Amino acid sequence: MQNTESARQKMAPQKSKKPTGKQSARRWRKRKVMDQIAKWIVHAGGSLIIASVAGLLLLFIIVIWPLWQDTKVGQLQEITPENMAKANKNIIAISADEYEKVAHILTSDGAITFYNFEVNEQLAGANLAFDNDEKITSSWRANNAQSFAIGTNQGRVFHYSIHFNTRYNDGQRSYHPTVDITDPIAISANGEHLNEIAVGPTEEGGLIVAAISEAGHILFYGKHESEDSFFDEGEETESYGLIDDLPAKPQHIQFGEGGLSIFISLENGQILKYKIDDLTTPDLVDAIQASERQITVLGFLLGQRSLVVGTQSGDLSIWFEAFDPDGSGPRKLRKAHTFTKHASPIISFSSSQRNRTFLAGSEDGVLSIQHATNERLLWQDKISPNPLKLLTMTPKNTGILIVDSKNSIFHLPMDNPHPEASFSSFFSKIWYEGYSKPEYIWQSSGGSDDFEPKLSLIPLIFGTFKGTFYALLFALPIAILSAIYVSQFMHWSVKNFVKPSMEIMAALPSVVIGFIGGLWLAPRIQPILPGVIAAMILVPAVAVFFSFLWRKLPDSFQRSFPAGSETFILAPLVLLTGYLCITGSHFLESSLFAGDFQHWLNSTAQVSYDQRNAFVVGLVMGFAVIPIIFTIAEDALSNVPRSLSAASLALGATPWQTAWYIVLPTASPGIFSAAMIGLGRAVGETMIVLMATGNTPVMDWNIFNGFRTLSANIAVEIPEAPMGGTLFRTLFFAALLLFGMTFIVNTGAELVRQRVQKKYGKL
Amino acid sequence: MANYKKEFKRKQGSGGVWIWLTALSTTFGLIMIAGLLLLIFINGFGIFWPSNLQQFNLKNGEVYLGEVWEKDAVNSDSKTEEAQRLRLKIANRDIYGLDFKWIDESDIESTTEPDSALFLERMAWGQFYGFAQKLTFNDATVASGAVQIKAVLSTYLSEVNLVLDQIHHIEKVEIEDISYKTHALQLQQKRLQIKADLSAAEELHLAKLSGDLDELQTQFAETESRLITLREEVDQYKLEMLAASGESRIVRLADVVRWFQPNEMNVFEKTGIYLARLWEFLSDSPREANMEGGVLPAIFGTVMMVFIMSLAVVPLGVLAAIYLHEYAKQGIFVRLLRIAVNNLAGVPSIVYGIFGLGFFVYIIGGSIDQLFFSESLPNPTYGTGGILWASLTLALLTVPVVIVTAEEGLAAVPSSVREGSLALGATKFETLWRVILPSASPSIFTGLILAVARAAGEVAPLMVTGVVKLAPSLPIDGYFPYIHLERKFMHLGFHIYDVGFQSPNVEAALPMVYATTLLLIFIVVTLNLSAVFLRKRLQQRFAVTNL
Structure with missing residues (x-):
């Protein structure tokens, strides 16, 4: 113990000083205090580890918690302007600004x-220029609540x-609201x-309007502005259309x-779809009995693809166009x-401008907040004794x-940041817009604002298990068999070299293994796949065959090789067989798979081939977990x-019998533990799968x-x-799952x- | 007896097959390891060697000059004859678009190795393989023809480099200085502007600040004009190059990084070029979207991150180990602690990354920004990924390694030593500090090395907490406070991922990836080997002590 000696030497000069009693007492106190402080610091250090694990869990829970929070609704407040209440004006349309301070009221x-x-x-504000006796008979509001239209009793439409x-x-x-009236x-x-x-969404400058006339006809008006050219300002063309052969009253x-296209709901509960390119x-293309x-309410969710249908009986459903469940047939409106x-009857509806949430109000004054994708009722309560006329x-x-029908305006604050998250959206099959049936899909973002996020974690969990499965399929036999060999049959001098090199392999950065897998192995394995598969079968076969040959050799020759040299005797054999298989890959391909293995996979085996696939990941991730x-x-x-x-050997068991029947069962819990740790590593491995799939x-x-x-x-x-x-929170949830x-x-x-x-302690 | 012997032999043999199979697995594992290392070594070391440039005249009249990278059997339908094809690096990205070309051997009319073939490494667009035609200065031809140009090119290049050094100095020192000062003054200005009521002195200071800013502005304009003059001067040197296929390109001498004529060089000259390129790789900044040049910023970032991590991980890990081994009473808490340590060791690295993002970056970093850097909000200072947060995340990830190794070290100190010290009247802390820790220090050091080796290779958590493909400035520079822990950084492991998978031209970037991989493996394996070595020394030492 050189260190203790040197420490003593350092203390030596102090000793020679001969401290007085007082000094010594002070010093002793100081030492005691130091000791106490050190104790606290060490305890704090120990607790910090527990704290970090707890903190890790806590952070995840804090981040994830809001996903499961219920929709919160604040205090309902009546905000009817006094002069409006006095004049008892009939409210036709309403909307609010994004800060909820200013309401627009028509x-x-x-x-x-x-x-x-x-x-x-x-x-x-502004006024619509009505003629004498002209009255509003119908109204329309755009999904973004920025453009509005009304129809009058004189057959005119005002759009603003x-x-x-x-x-x-x-x-x-400060607000400086403006109105553009066409x-x-x-x-x-x-x-x-x-x-x-109804007013249709069109490109810049154009306008398309449809109306139901008193006689039960659908009237169309379209305005199209041709592109500005250098010489003139662009020409406006107007067109009119009419549907007058409806089976029932629209x-x-x-x-x-x-x-x-236009969707028309009829008195008899039917919904018709007409194509109106011209x-x-x-042109009638679809008719369903909804x-x-x-039908009392017909409206679109964000994106104009999901049709919300509310009925006299209070039913609410969503319909969109989709193929049949087997993916065939023309796209038809289907109830999703x-x-x-x-x-009571649904009489009002409003959809969110940000996601798939919508509101429905009914005649008995009940308001419900619902989320379309996961069919979740977020909130429901009675707002007013009167029917709810308008919602936004x-x-x-x-x-x-x-x-409400008495023209009272209410404001209801709402806190609902994550309506699309729920256990069912994460773990159940969901019927997403435009799909032919409910499915597990992960697609968190899309090109447009009206994209419907698909947050099923099932495909990701599946992928995790798939990668782990193939990696372990490859790694477990190799790792465990070679552990048996190295521990039982290999000479210690060789083992002293083999084991550390395996350990160092465990330290190889996964980014390196991923790079080799994704950029070197994947493209090279593709053309020689039949050869690789053949090698996987042939190499062990050759080794078995060789072991029989080896037994036929004279004992003296066998003994000239020390225990544990099998590995090195096999090396050239393995390399040779592997080489032959790979060069023979062409031959295999042409003789067994009609010249093209991938074509054969696609057409005969009905299996598609990606260059970066589970096979490659199995190999390289297996390679990464083998050393562990x-x-x-x-x-x-x-x-x-x-x-x-x-004892086993002494009783006459062969080395293999001893290894198989005595050593292996005794060590099996340890081997199980090894497999579990390998599994844990494969489950959490990031870079390899990122690069090689x-x-x-x-x-x-x-x-x-x-x-x-x-x-x-x-x-x-x-x-x-x-x-x-x-x-963001969903990804934290995924991380928590992984954890x-x-x-x-x-x-x-x-x-x-x-x-x-414990067990070995006893033995 | 004979029967018995036969029986014995049969039994031995039947097990023998299994032994051979287990041996096969070992062989397989070893071959894979050796193969992987060999692959990376050959590819990583090979890329700096200047191979000869061969000129291929094809039967259809096309001519290409390039390096042969590999030969391959063609997947042709004609099963009768194994046709060979060559993969040629033809460079000249600005002419051909692609760096590589496959040529069927059957299409080749003739192959030559022209002596005058020039390998030109450029700042942009990668290499140019071709022939020097004309060297001009101020639009006047100074030299023409390969021989003449070769004779004078070096002199002209050194002239250009003198000016380039000046430009570099202006860009990197003077302008950076001005912009740093401007930024600092602007922040001061903003801080005063945010403040509600200013004192008279502060008003005065504010006025002075805007005066200073104006002065800096003029200084900047002056420097910039000097820069423009120098650039114009340097742009006068031009080299006209001719590609083998006939197109010509004008290369500014300022863009030339390196030139040589490999076909007339001997092995020693080539070795010189090899070493120069290797040195460039280790000591230079990346160019061309990280596909060329060096990896110095990545090495620097890796080392600095690992260093900061060590500062955090050693105290934490050692304290926990001391607690576990010296102070704690064995009980439920210790068992919990051990489970915690074991779980920390097994948590996937990406989970640490996302924890680092949520906790360090957003919670801690966000709070620091609110408290100390409110003047630069909404631009985050610490509230975004940076080297400090990445290091702390990795410290958490590697702390179990240090705990386990340090505890091994503590356990290896014989209890007689401990008891002896206590018996002599030392307090527990003194025993720990003067007796136990010195003895256990090698194993603590081993733990640190293992932690560093693990951290150097981790990429996934860094991607989330602050690594970038190209950091504009290093985390250490000459401006106060000199060490900028909030800065984003580059990292060798991420460099591999980024260049190999995110670069626009993966094929041309591959050599760079191999070289970086080799470097990273070299670092990690060296660290691990030294840990193994240290541990072995340690075991021997205690084996002696215990006697």
Whole structure:
């Protein structure tokens, strides 16, 4: 112990000083204090480890918690402007700005009012220029609540859009709302009463309007502005259309995506779809019986693809166009979701401008907030004793404006940041918009704002298990068999070289292994696949054959090789067989698989081939976990007391019998533990799967397809996930799942290890 | 007796097959390891060697000059004859678009190795393989023809490099200095502007600040004009190059990194070039979207990250180990602690990464920004990924390694030593500090090395907590406070992933990836070997002590 000696030497000069009693007492006190401080620090250090594990879990829970929070709704507040309440004006349309301070209100006299209900102040507005006796008979509101239209009893349509124009001065918000009113459109040549109107989404400058006339016909008006050319300003062309052969009285109309089609609900509960590429000749393409009862509400969710249907009986359902469940047939309207029904007829509806949430209001004054994708009822309550006439969700989904039949306006604050997250969206099959049947799909983001996020974790969990399965399929036999060999049959001098080199392999960065797998192995294995598969069968076969040959050789020759040289005798054989298989791959391909293995896979075996696939991952990830399993298994096997194997050998068992029947069963818990730790590593491995698979979240066991694991998914998507958003929290949830999996596996392995320790302690 | 012997032999033999099979697995494992290392060694070391440039005249009249990278049997339908094809690196990305070309051997008319073939390494667009035609200065021809140019090119290049050094100095020192000062003044200005009521002195200071800023602005304009003059001067040197296929390109001498004519060089000259390119790889910054140049910033980032991590992981790990082994009473808490340590060791690295993002970056970093850097908000300072957060995340990831190894070391100190010290009147802390820790220090060091080796190779958690493909500045520079822990950094492991999988031209980038891989493996394996070596020394030492 040189160190203690040197320490003593350092203390030596102090000793020679001969301290007085007082000094010595002081020094002793000081030493005591030091000792105490050190004790605290060490305890703190120990606790810090527990704290970090607890903190890890706590952070995940804090981040994930909001995903499961129920929709919170604030205090309902009546905000009807006084003068409006006095005049008892009939409210036709309503919307609010994104900060929920200003409401836009359209009343039946054609007055467009902006009203700041926070400070009770009326802002500048505008008026629609009605003729004498002209009255509003129908209204329409765009999904983004920025453009509105009304139809009158004289067959005219007024269309206008609003802008709140928020400005900031010295940190104060001020509003300068403006209204753009287009010239009235005389959609009905003979001035018919318009029962219902709709305005379609069109490209810049164009306009498309449909109306239901008193006579039960559908009238169309379209305006198209040709591109500006150098010489003239661009020409406006107007067109008109008509549907007058409906089987029953039409009640509601809605334009489909891009204004290329129109959906009409009839009195008898039918919904018809017409193609209107050319307004002058509408073309019936689809007709379904959506309900036995009268349809009272027909509206689109964000994206204009999902049709919400509310009925007289209070039923709510969503329909969209999809193929048959087997993926065939023309796309037809199909009922995809049904929702918690209301007790009385649904009379109002509003969809969110940000996600798939929508509101439904009924005649008994009940409001429900629902989420379309996972069919979840987020909130439901009675708002007013009167029927709820109008509903609107504010642009940021933070509040709702409600108008009842007595023209009272209510404001309801709402906190609902993650409606799309739920156990069912993470773990059940969900019928997503446009799909032919409910499916597990992970697709967190899309090209457009109206994208429906698909957050099923099942494909990712599946991918994790698929990768782990193929990796262990390859790694377990090799690692455990070679652990047996190295611990039982190999000469110690060779073992001293083999074991550390395996251990160093365990330290190889996974990014290196992933790179080799993805960029070197994957493209090289593709053309010689038959040869590789052949080698996997032939190499062991050749080794077995060789072992029989070896037995035939004279004993003296065998003995000239020390124990454990089998490995090196086999090396050239393995290399030669492998080489022959790979060069013979061509021959195999042409003789067995008609010249092209991949073509054969595709056509005959009906299996697709990705270049970066589970086979490659199995090889390289297996390569990464082999050293880990090997090291622990080898330790377990070496730790089996010598006395056991010696006794077995002494009783006449062969070395193999001893290894197989005595050593292996004794060490089996340790080997199990090794396998579990290898499994844990494979489950959480990120870089290898990221680099050596295509990262497509598909679900099938095909070994020649790619997959996406939980870990790779986190690595790929977290940089693009805005903090605090649903995707961000969902990825934390995925990480927690991963943590949970490895926690179970590792704790299991640890418990087994402790048991083994006890057992060997006894032996 | 004979029967028995026969029986014995049969039994031996039947087990023999199994033994051979287990041996086969070992063989397989060893071959894979050796193969992988060999693959990386050959590819990693080979890329700097200047191979000869061969000119291929094809039967259809096309001519290509390039290096032969590999030969391959064609997957042709004609099963009768094994046709060979060559993979040729033809470089000249700006002419051909691709760096590589496959040529069927049957299409080749003739092959030559022209002596005058020039290998030109450029700042942009990669290499140019071709022939020097004309060297011009101020649009006047100075030299023409390969021989003449070769004679004078070095002199002109050194002239150009003198000017380039000046440009570099202006760019990297003067302008950076001005922009740093400007930024600092702007922040001061903003801080004062945010403040509600200013004192008279502060008003004055604010006025002075804007004056200073104006002055810096003029200084900047002046420096920039000097820079432009120098650039114009350097742009006058031009080299006209002719590709084998007939196109010509004008290369500014300022863009020339290196030139040589491999076909007329002997082995020693080539070795010189080899070493120069190897040195460039180790000591230079990357170019061309990280596909060329060096990896110095990545080496620097890796080393610095590992260093900061060590500062965090050693105290934490050693304290925990001391607690476990010296202080704690065996009980439920210790069992919990051991399970915690074991689980920390098994948690996937990406989970640590996302924890680092949520905890260090957003919670801690966000709070630091609110408290100390409010003037630069909404631009985050610490509230975004950076080298400090990445290091701390990795410290958490590697702490179990240190705990386990340090505890082994503590356990190896014989209890007689411990008891002796206590019996002589030392307190527990003194025993620990002067007796136990010195004896256990080699194993603590071993633990640190293993932790460093693990951290150097981890990539996934870094991708989340602050590694970038190209960091604009190193985390250490000459400006206060000199060490910038909030900065993003480059890392060798991420470099491999990024260049290999995210670069626009993966094929041309592969050599770079191999070289980086080799470097990373070299670092990791060296660290691990030294840990193994240290541990062995340790075992021997204690074996002696115990006697």
